[in-house]
Amino acid sequence: MHLNLVELALRGGEHYERAFALEVEPILLGGASFQVSVPEGVCVAVDRVTGGYLVKVALTATVYGPCMRCLKDTRLEVVAEQEEFAPTAGGQWDPAELSEFITDLVVDVDSLAREAVVLALPFQPLCSEECKGLCPHCGADLNLGPCGCEGVEPDLRWEGLRGLLERREEAE
Ligand SMILES: [Zn+2]
Ligand SMILES: [Zn+2]
Known part of the structure; x- marks a missing residue:
C-alpha cells in the first residue's frame, strides 16, 4: 500500500485519517521466524504542518513464534506506533535525515508499519516473564x-x- 500525501490535498492544519488492511511478512528475531497478523489493519494519520506532513501509523499486531527460553509456541500482542515527518521541500534536506519510508511524498505504508512492529517487539519474546x-x-x-x-x-x-x-x- 502506497499513500501519496500530495493527492490528499490537505491544507495547512488539516488532518486525514484512515485504516488500511495490512499484511506483514514474517519477522526474523534471534534466528527464529515470527508470524505477524494485523486483523484490524493499520491506522494512518496525516497532519499538514508547516513545511511538510506528519505521518503516524498505529496498529495492534498479534505475533506468533517460539518462546526464546522454552521454544513453546507463543502469542504476543504488540501495540506499535511510529511517526515520521515528510518535508514538502525534501530536496533541500540531507537524505540521511529523511524517512526511509517516504519517497517523494509517497508513504510506503506496509514497510513503515512493519518497522513499527519490529521496534515494538520485545528483545526476547517469552511465553511468560517467569518462563x-x-x-x-x-x-x-x-x-x-x-x-x-x-x-x-x-x-x-x-x-x-x-x-x-x-x-x-x-x-x-
Ligand atoms: Zn534435566
Ligand atoms: Zn517459555
Missing part, C-alpha cells in the same frame, strides 16, 4: 516441574582436561 526455560542437560521443559538433573552441573574445566588426556592416550 523457566529448558534444562540445559536433558532439554526437559522446566515449567512442567523439575527434571531430576539438579546438582549434576558438569564441570567444564574437567571436560577440557579429560579431552587432553584422551588425546594423549590416542597419540601414544
Whole structure:
C-alpha cells in the first residue's frame, strides 16, 4: 500500500485519517521466524504542518513464534506506533535525515508499519516473564516441574582436561 500525501490535498492544519488492511511478512528475531497478523489493519494519520506532513501509523499486531527460553509456541500482542515527518521541500534536506519510508511524498505504508512492529517487539519474546526455560542437560521443559538433573552441573574445566588426556592416550 502506497499513500501519496500530495493527492490528499490537505491544507495547512488539516488532518486525514484512515485504516488500511495490512499484511506483514514474517519477522526474523534471534534466528527464529515470527508470524505477524494485523486483523484490524493499520491506522494512518496525516497532519499538514508547516513545511511538510506528519505521518503516524498505529496498529495492534498479534505475533506468533517460539518462546526464546522454552521454544513453546507463543502469542504476543504488540501495540506499535511510529511517526515520521515528510518535508514538502525534501530536496533541500540531507537524505540521511529523511524517512526511509517516504519517497517523494509517497508513504510506503506496509514497510513503515512493519518497522513499527519490529521496534515494538520485545528483545526476547517469552511465553511468560517467569518462563523457566529448558534444562540445559536433558532439554526437559522446566515449567512442567523439575527434571531430576539438579546438582549434576558438569564441570567444564574437567571436560577440557579429560579431552587432553584422551588425546594423549590416542597419540601414544
Ligand atoms: Zn517459555
Ligand atoms: Zn534435566
